[in-house]
Amino acid sequence: xxxxxxxxxxxxxxxxxxxxxxxxxxxxxxxxxxxxxxxxxxxxxxxxxxxxxxxxxxxxxxxxxxxxxxxxxxxxxxxxxxxxxxxxxxxxxxx
Amino acid sequence: xxxxxxxxxxxxxxxxxxxxxxxxxxxxxxxxxxxxxxxxxxxxxxxxxxxxxxxxxxxxxxxxxxxxxxxxxxxxxxxxxxxxxxxxxxxxxxxxxxxxxxxxxxxxxxxxxxxxxxxxxxxxxxxxxxxxxxxxxxxxxxxxxxxxxxxxxxxxxxxxxxxxxxxxxxxxxxxxxxxxxxxxxxxxxxxxxxxxxxxxxxxxxxxxxxxxxxxxxxxxxxxxxxxxxxxxxxxxxxxxxxxxxxxxxxxxxxxxxxxxxxxxxxxxxxxxxxxxxxxxxxxxxxxxxxxxxxxxxxxxxxxxxxxxxxxxxxxxxxxxxxxxxxxxxxxxxxxxxxxxxxxxxxxxxxxxxxxxxxxxxxxxxxxxxxxxxxxxxxxxxxxxxxxxxxxxxxxxxxxxxxxxxxxxxxxxxxxxxxxxxxxxxxxxxxxxxxxxxxxxxxxxxxxxxxxxxxxxxxxxxxxxxxxxxxxxxxxxx
Ligand SMILES: [Zn+2]
Numbered sequence: 001x002x003x004x005x006x007x008x009x010x011x012x013x014x015x016x017x018x019x020x021x022x023x024x025x026x027x028x029x030x031x032x033x034x035x036x037x038x039x040x041x042x043x044x045x046x047x048x049x050x051x052x053x054x055x056x057x058x059x060x061x062x063x064x065x066x067x068x069x070x071x072x073x074x075x076x077x078x079x080x081x082x083x084x085x086x087x088x089x090x091x092x093x094x095x
Numbered sequence: 096x097x098x099x100x101x102x103x104x105x106x107x108x109x110x111x112x113x114x115x116x117x118x119x120x121x122x123x124x125x126x127x128x129x130x131x132x133x134x135x136x137x138x139x140x141x142x143x144x145x146x147x148x149x150x151x152x153x154x155x156x157x158x159x160x161x162x163x164x165x166x167x168x169x170x171x172x173x174x175x176x177x178x179x180x181x182x183x184x185x186x187x188x189x190x191x192x193x194x195x196x197x198x199x200x201x202x203x204x205x206x207x208x209x210x211x212x213x214x215x216x217x218x219x220x221x222x223x224x225x226x227x228x229x230x231x232x233x234x235x236x237x238x239x240x241x242x243x244x245x246x247x248x249x250x251x252x253x254x255x256x257x258x259x260x261x262x263x264x265x266x267x268x269x270x271x272x273x274x275x276x277x278x279x280x281x282x283x284x285x286x287x288x289x290x291x292x293x294x295x296x297x298x299x300x301x302x303x304x305x306x307x308x309x310x311x312x313x314x315x316x317x318x319x320x321x322x323x324x325x326x327x328x329x330x331x332x333x334x335x336x337x338x339x340x341x342x343x344x345x346x347x348x349x350x351x352x353x354x355x356x357x358x359x360x361x362x363x364x365x366x367x368x369x370x371x372x373x374x375x376x377x378x379x380x381x382x383x384x385x386x387x388x389x390x391x392x393x394x395x396x397x398x399x400x401x402x403x404x405x406x407x408x409x410x411x412x413x414x415x416x417x418x419x420x421x422x423x424x425x426x427x428x429x430x431x432x433x434x435x436x437x438x439x440x441x442x443x444x445x446x447x448x449x450x451x452x453x454x455x456x457x458x459x460x461x462x463x464x465x466x467x468x469x470x471x472x473x474x475x476x477x478x479x480x481x482x483x484x485x486x487x488x489x490x491x492x493x494x495x496x497x498x499x500x501x502x503x504x505x506x507x508x509x510x511x512x513x514x515x516x517x518x519x520x521x522x523x524x525x526x527x528x529x530x531x532x533x534x535x536x537x538x539x540x541x542x543x544x545x546x547x548x549x550x551x552x553x554x555x556x557x558x559x560x561x562x563x564x565x566x567x568x569x570x571x572x
Contacts, residue, residue, distance in 0.1 A: 014364060016178045053171040053193070053375040061374040062149035065113050068120035076133045076239070084229070086129040087236035090180045093226060 001032040002039070098298040099330050102306070103255035103291060103322065107268055108246050109278040110222060110286040111154045117221050117245035118145030118188070125284055129227075129238035137243035139184030145372055147172075151245045152195070152376060154277040155219050156386050158247055159196025161271050161393055162214050166383045170195045170376040172219070175365045180237050181223040189248075191367040194218035195376070201271070202395060203263040204413070212264050213252030222246050253292065253303070258322035262315050265289060266417065270394045274419045288313040291322060294339070295329045304329070305339040309346050309353055321346035324353050397422060405435035414443055424457045424464055431468035434475060441467065445485060449492050461495030462488075470498035482555050483507045511558040513565070516549070519557065520565045523548045534570055542566065 008028045012019050019027065073086055080088040116123055119136035136143045159166050173191035199214035222244040227236040249268060255261045269287060272278040280287045294306035309325060312318045324346065329339055346353045392400070394416050401412040416422050421442065428438045442457070446467075450457060470487060473479050479487065479502055490501045502508055510516055523545060524531060533541035549562045 010364075014176075014178070014366070053169075053369060054373075055371065056374075058374045059377040061146060062152070063115075063120070063146040065115050065148055065150040066120060067114050067122045070121045070132050071134050073128070073130050073133075076130050076138060082234075084232070084234070085236060086131075087227065087238050088130075088180075089229075089232070089234045089236055091235070092228075092233050093180055093235040 001028060002035045003028055003031040096330075096334055099295045099326075099333075100298050100300075101256055101326050102253045102294045102296065102303055103257075103261050104253035104293075105249075105251045105255070105261060105264060106290040106292070107249040107251075107265065108222075108288050108290075109158075109249065109268075109272055109280070111151055111245040111247060111277055112279050112286075113148055113150045113154065113245055115148060116243040117148050117151050117219070118243055121243070123244045125281075125286070127240055129236075129240060132240040133242070137183075138239050139182075139242075145188065147373055147376070148245060151219055152378075153386065154245075154275075155195045155217060155247050156378070156383065157275050157277055157390065158249070158272065159199065159217050160383070160387050161275055161390060162196075162199040162201050162217070162249070162268075164196035164199030164214060164217060166378060167193060167195055167197065167376075168378055168380070169193065170378070172370040172373045172376075173367045174370050175220075175367055177365060179223070180235060181226050181242075183224070183239060183242060187221060187223065188370055188373070189220035189367075190218035201264070201267055203260065203267050205257075205260050205263050210254075210260065212254045212260075215250045215252055217247050217249050220246050220248060253294075258319045258326075261291065261322055262319050265315065265318060267394070270417055270419070274391055274393055276419075282313045282315075285313055289318065291318065291325070293322060293325050293329070295326060295333070304333075305341050307339065307342050307344050309344045310356075312346060314348070317346060317348045320348065320351055321353055324351065328353065405429065405439075407435060407439055411439045411443065415439060418457075420456055420458050427464040428468045428471070431465060432471045432475070434471055437471050437474070438467070441471070441488070445488055446492075449489070460492065462491050463495075466491060466495075466497055473498055473502065477511060477558065478502065478509060479507055480509050480555065480557075480559060482550075482559075483509065486555075507556060509558050510553055510556045511561060513561060516553070516557050516561050517565055519549050519552050520562065520569060523552060524566075524569055531570065542570070545570075 005024060005028050008019075008024055008031060012024075012027075077083045077086070077088065082089040110123070113123060115121060116137055119134050121132045121134050121137055124132065136145055156166055170190065170193045172188050174186040175189045175191070176186045178185050194216040196217035197215070199217070200211050201214065202209055202211050204210070222241050224237055224239040224242040227238060229236050251264065255264060269280050272287070273280055278286060282288065289312050291309045291312060292306050293309070294304040296302070296304040307325065307329070309321050312321055325344070332339055340355075342355045344353050344355050398412045398416045401407050401416060402409065405412075407415070414421075415425050425438060425442055428442075429435050432438065446457070446460075446462070450460060470484060470491065473487075474481055474484050483502075487498055487501050487507060490496065490505075491498060527545060527548065530541045530545055534545075545566055546559070546562055549557055549566065550559070
């Protein structure tokens, strides 16, 4: 396996996700397959090829600095599971 | 105890004063009701597409050029991944390996000595939202108005060796940002803040010690105090045989204490990768040069000019050029009254004190440049004494009235009529026979006392030069 169970566990923690033993097993296998597939690229000769910064051949896509109306607050809070005082309410954050 | 050397590097975050956010057209205005400056893009809704604000690139390049950086012809943006409720996308768009500006430096002055501080890089990124703790429910509330307000992060080399140097460096950056007019630098509102990386090592040791990072300091006092606290703490730990851990810390300015954050070390794995939604930034030399040509006179250059053109002391030039507002005000007053030294004294003396007491900046004061110039003319011409001028100045500061009007209304014109002064002098001499005896006995203090009495009698309006002259004439008769 090119991805270890420990790596999957760490990624899960960083992503604030919890997996059962079975899920851990499954994701380790799936992620390994994905990495193996992508690893084919590592076997190519890329001598003299510039690193890709973007998959499309575009550059300098800018917007002007002009203010447009924002959304109504009700719209912004519509998808929040919980809101109070015009804010999204989340479980207490400890630093 | 061993002697220790302190190594400090700063990461300074400056919010850019663009009209709109970095990837959408929401306003960046400060202080609105929570979540009223938001749209699907800056709140990270799926399926939205960010587009980079052109002004952000321009401002960052300006700062890069003003700090002697090399500007990248090719630059890109990357995703910095972490989960925190103030970051709706769960990643911050920043720059990783190809920042806009690299390898710069600025000069600072500490105790009269010049020192160069290296700037590793300046990159563009988006700010996070604000978390408010609700004491009543115990929940955390999220206000996303600040999400995606544009920032530049200015990363220094570990070149500073004391709290004083760090504060001077921060002050120098603030001056430059204000001169360029790209950040409002309101530290209490968080638009300019910094993280301090600090380590200590015994003098003579080659390797750096383990460093800690104290986050989010938003006043010069907090920077100074947190650094002094952390230096003391690290040395104490080492002296007691302990170990410094690489950790992220906070500083409680009210308590004057730093503490380690409870976040796990693991959280520092940001798994950067190129931002696929944004195109690379390609800047031509022509573009970079045109920005270079548009730069204003910067603080160090202005300071040199003040020394030469106005013949000011280094101290005066330093203070006057620190803020662009003060410098502009100073130059405009000098243009009108042509007495640089006196203008400098007023701005750095009574004016600075009153501005400080009222917590306003010079451009918010009621005294127009023209009014201050007129006041100085009145002193130059001898119409009022410098002592009276102080009273007039306070009145001008409080009411915004013109100097001349105040002088007329209050009858403060200086008495320069010899006859009138002589009358008062004679009266004072007559009423203070003991002082005459003291003076003749060689006690010089008696003269000062008599001058004081005459000034008092004239309500401060007598021309002090004439008072002195006439008194001496009578006393030495
Ligand atoms: Zn928006």
